[in-house]
Amino acid sequence: MMALRLAGTMPAATPSTLPSEAFYRAGVPKGTITDYVWDQSKVFPGTWRQYWVYVPAQYDPDREAAVMVFQDGARFMDPKGHFRVPAVFDNLIHQGEMPVTIAIFINPGNKGMPAPKQRRFNNRSFEYDTPDDAYVRFLMEEILPEISKRYRLTKDPGMRAICGNSSGGICAFTAAWERPDAFRKVVSHIGSFVNIRGG
Structure with missing residues (x-):
C-alpha cells in the first residue's frame, strides 16, 4: 500500500504549519526533477503544457516503479508551496514508508503559449471539469507512454495513484472512475464536484 503524508492546503506555508516530511533532511538522497513540454496532444489538440518528472534516488531501471500523477503539477512540486x-x-521513500515512486507533475493545457509563470490556463476547466474519459485517455495514450520511453513504470493499477486540488481533484476522481x-x-x-461541466 502506498503511504502518503502530503502537506495539505493551509492559509500560509510556514515551518509551523507543515509536517516535518515537507522539508529536506540532511543525509536523505534527493531525487531528480526534469522538465518537459508536451504540444503533440491528439486528445486535446492545439494545447501546450509543461510537465515535470520526479525520479527518486532509489530508482532502479531494472525494476518497475510505482507512479503518481499530479494535476496542476507546478503547485504540487513548488519547494516553497503548500505540498x-x-x-x-524523498523522505518517505528513504524511510521505507512508501515504495519507489516516480511522480509526474502535469500542468493544464493552454491553447497558445501562456505568459511566463502564468498560473491560469485556458483549457484547464475543459480538461479537469468535464466528466468523461478524455483526461485519462490523455494520460494513458500520450503522457505515460512518453515517460515510459525513459523509465520503467508499473502497469499495476494498485501501484498507480492520481492526485489533484480543487478542479484537479475532481479530475483525479474522474480519471480513476473511468479507468479503475x-x-x-x-x-x-x-x-x-460542483464545478463539473453539465452537472
Missing part, C-alpha cells in the same frame, strides 16, 4: 511533494517523497484498471488510488484535495 512540496519532492521533499515528501489504470488508477486505484486517488487523492482529491477539496475536489470541486
Whole structure:
C-alpha cells in the first residue's frame, strides 16, 4: 500500500504549519526533477503544457516503479508551496514508508503559449471539469507512454495513484472512475464536484 503524508492546503506555508516530511533532511538522497513540454496532444489538440518528472534516488531501471500523477503539477512540486511533494517523497521513500515512486507533475493545457509563470490556463476547466474519459485517455495514450520511453513504470493499477486540488481533484476522481484498471488510488484535495461541466 502506498503511504502518503502530503502537506495539505493551509492559509500560509510556514515551518509551523507543515509536517516535518515537507522539508529536506540532511543525509536523505534527493531525487531528480526534469522538465518537459508536451504540444503533440491528439486528445486535446492545439494545447501546450509543461510537465515535470520526479525520479527518486532509489530508482532502479531494472525494476518497475510505482507512479503518481499530479494535476496542476507546478503547485504540487513548488519547494516553497503548500505540498512540496519532492521533499515528501524523498523522505518517505528513504524511510521505507512508501515504495519507489516516480511522480509526474502535469500542468493544464493552454491553447497558445501562456505568459511566463502564468498560473491560469485556458483549457484547464475543459480538461479537469468535464466528466468523461478524455483526461485519462490523455494520460494513458500520450503522457505515460512518453515517460515510459525513459523509465520503467508499473502497469499495476494498485501501484498507480492520481492526485489533484480543487478542479484537479475532481479530475483525479474522474480519471480513476473511468479507468479503475489504470488508477486505484486517488487523492482529491477539496475536489470541486460542483464545478463539473453539465452537472
